[in-house]
Structure formats: C-alpha cells, structure tokens
Amino acid sequence: MKTDLIALAKSFGFTNAEWIDASQIICDRKFREQCAVNACGVYGKCWMCPPDIGDIDELIAQVKSYSRGLMYQSVFELEDSFDFEGMQEGGREQSKRSRLLDEALRAEGYEGYLHLSKGGCGVCSPCAKAKGEPCRFPDRALSSLEAYGINVSATVKSTSMKYINGVNTVTYFGIILFRED
Numbered sequence: 001m002k003t004d005l006i007a008l009a010k011s012f013g014f015t016n017a018e019w020i021d022a023s024q025i026i027c028d029r030k031f032r033e034q035c036a037v038n039a040c041g042v043y044g045k046c047w048m049c050p051p052d053i054g055d056i057d058e059l060i061a062q063v064k065s066y067s068r069g070l071m072y073q074s075v076f077e078l079e080d081s082f083d084f085e086g087m088q089e090g091g092r093e094q095s096k097r098s099r100l101l102d103e104a105l106r107a108e109g110y111e112g113y114l115h116l117s118k119g120g121c122g123v124c125s126p127c128a129k130a131k132g133e134p135c136r137f138p139d140r141a142l143s144s145l146e147a148y149g150i151n152v153s154a155t156v157k158s159t160s161m162k163y164i165n166g167v168n169t170v171t172y173f174g175i176i177l178f179r180e181d
C-alpha cells in the first residue's frame with residue numbers, strides 16, 4: 001500500500017498524525033481498573049468497552065502483536081476549563097473522524113489492522129448491548145486505546161505530539177496498528 005496515511009488522516013481533520021514503532025507503545029493493565037470506575041458511564045454498556053471487549057492481558061498481547069502504528073490526535077478549543085459540553089462535542093467529532101478514516105482505509109483495501117479511538121464505539125446510539133443484542137456492525141465497531149490498556153500519556157512522550165495542548169483545550173487520540181513493515 002502506498003497511500004500516505006498521515007495525509008489521509010489529516011484530510012479528515014486530525015490535528016496531527018505520526019508513525020510510531022510498536023516498541024514505543026506503553027501498556028498498563030491498570031487501565032482496566034480505571035474503566036471499571038465508570039467515569040464515562042459506558043462501562044458495561046457497549047460491546048467495544050470493558051468488560052465485554054475482553055480480558056485486558058489478552059488485549060495487551062494483541063496490541064503487542066503489531067509492528068507499528070499510525071497515532072493521531074485532535075486538539076479542540078474549549079470556552080473554559082469547565083466547558084464539558086465542548087469536551088463532549090469534541091469527543092463526538094473525534095469518533096466521527098475516526099469512523100471516516102476507517103471507512104477510507106477499508107476503501108483503500110487495508111485489512112488486518114487494529115484501529116482504536118476514544119472511549120465508546122459511537123457507531124450506534126445506544127449500543128445494541130443495551131438490549132442484549134449482538135453488535136450490529138462488527139466490521140465498523142471501534143474500541144478505545146484505554147480499553148486495550150494503552151497508556152496514551154506515557155506513549156506520546158516518545159512522539160512529537162503532546163498529551164496536553166494548552167489551557168482551554170481538550171485532546172483526543174487514536175491509533176491504527178499494522179503488522180506490515
């Protein structure tokens with residue numbers, strides 16, 4: 001594949017995108033405990049979130065089975081540090097960009113990759129899990145970096161991206177993991 005994936009990601013509005021080696025990805029199984037606190041309110045309510053997404057050690061092993069990843073971020077401006085509506089709006093926009101990027105990847109013929117975005121799948125609202133029904137779009141469903149145990153703040157330290165991008169901003173990340181060289 002010769003597609004410039006950094007340019008492709010930026011075409012969907014992501015602020016930055018960068019190739020990283022799998023060895024740069026730092027995982028921590030403690031993220032499962034943080035998910036269980038359910039600060040986002042999605043724990044146990046989405047097939048792509050814990051605990052339904054699977055055992056944390058198996059998911060971390062899956063992450064480590066890839067050789068490199070395209071990490072990307074979106075930085076959104078907020079009115080102030082209490083602008084929770086702005087944070088949610090940014091989160092929805094990040095999920096939308098990730099879904100569009102994923103569609104573009106599939107259209108380009110990419111397969112066998114693992115695409116992780118921000119918390120909660122976001123394809124359906126609510127997730128079919130709410131009715132105890134199977135996932136409606138398993139080919140389009142997206143899980144999150146944290147659900148797979150990726151420590152984003154530690155991982156970005158070895159990249160040109162910053163985890164925090166100034167006062168009155170919120171930053172969301174995603175990564176697409178590939179096995180090819």
Ligand code: SF4
Pocket residue numbers: 046047048121122123124125126127128129134135136137138140141142
């Ligand atoms: S695609 Fe829909 S049903 Fe499947 S995990 Fe995502 S939100 Fe849930």
